[in-house]
Amino acid sequence: MTEIKSELNSELSTELSSITISTSSSAEVAADVRFADFGLSDDILRALSDQGYVHPTPIQAAAIPVVLEGRDVMGAAQTGTGKTAGFSLPIIQLLLAHANASASPARHPVRALILTPTRELADQVAENVKAYCKHTPLRSLVVFGGVDIAPQTAALRAGVEIVIATPGRLLDHVQQKTINLSQVQILVMDEADRMLDMGFLPDLQRIINLLPKARQSLMFSATFSQEIKKLAATFLRNPLTIEVARSNATAENVTQILYQVQEEEKRDAVSFIIRERNLKQVIVFSNTKIGTSRLAVHLVKTGVKAAAIHGDKTQQERMAALESFKRGEIEVLVATDVAARGLDIAELPCVINFDLPYNAEDYVHRIGRTGRAGATGDAISLFTEKDERLLADIEKLIKQKIVRLHLAGFVATKLEPHGLREPRSSGARSSSSGSAEVKNDRRVAPRSYASTPKIDPWFLQPYQPTASTLPVAEKPSVTSSSGKPAKRAALLGGFSKS
């Protein structure tokens, strides 16, 4: 079960400086601890019991009392550990407890600010916060770009205590003077490592400069690089470090698999794996927006219910894709790293890396999409000869070798007897070397790519299964899945612990 070790600070201080939580499963609940033990208000407990939550996860059990004390926290926790509740529950409690502490001119000044790197993550954290606040008078608002700013401005004018935001739109509101951050008592930087990767440091700096110096700050990061430690030293005051599992560790309940294939085999390999394993809920990661869209189109053509999600899609398309995936209407979500972190999709049994990520840390985040909340999962990665360096970086980061397997059955069916790499349906292709064939493949794409990168030529129509697109082997499972939507909706659309 959960073991909490505490280390004492340096010789002069007996103050706790770090808590390390070692547990077989980071999301496993502590059966001997209850949310009711933390002195949270009845309104919060009622919201929790509405969702059927009684016992905290280890990071929640460690973080809630510390945040309630008012201490700064550096949390090294992966997604799926219940970290969102770990910070939002005590924040709500603190705001409730000190309701009349500051006599400010504004009736409802922003008192807690939660920053996230992506819009989807902001939306998701906001949904959780809103649910936890359900029975309290506290109001929360999510603020991000890509959507109409007017409703956000109106809500801010009416007054909200808790703002969940991505940095860009938040600064937009600051410039327009539609938000006042001078009363913020608690700051949360969620997925801080991601925010650094994305070059948010200057924005972060500008936002923090607008906050009161006397405030509580919490920072969460799945990985714990030197840069993150530096950021913590800059923005946190005597923080308590709460570490769940080993830094940069991959979930123990995720089985990692590598398949070496040729570059031009990758699309078919993904189709093959999806069909072979009869996957009904899988995220496939690609490194590029265009590659993501292309792969989704390919999968749809082969009868797989797939949709793409990436940063060049409109916010509506992004949300629609995510929603239909959560509802089970879409079985394969093909994504860039926009979806690598934070998204809480319950019970995802498998993720596939169509490309190995350029950034080794992203590997950890991507495969963290599976094996969540104590469940087991598979992380399957395709790699080609030229990916050896990326692979070495990843294995160095996670401090383990990933087992390399042959994609049994696939090579035999896809490789032609004479060693040609691509199956040919017609003789239309000119006879040329292997690399020229790849170029030929690329020429199939509309030329508008380079000139109009913002317009996605591969915009997907909603999937309509037809007798012709549905492979015979898929039919039974599709039929059986039609009986499942209610159950799946309960699983995926349910309340998030993260």
Next chain:
DNA sequence: AAAAAAT
């Protein structure tokens, strides 16, 4: 190298 994020 690429993606993300304000317009």
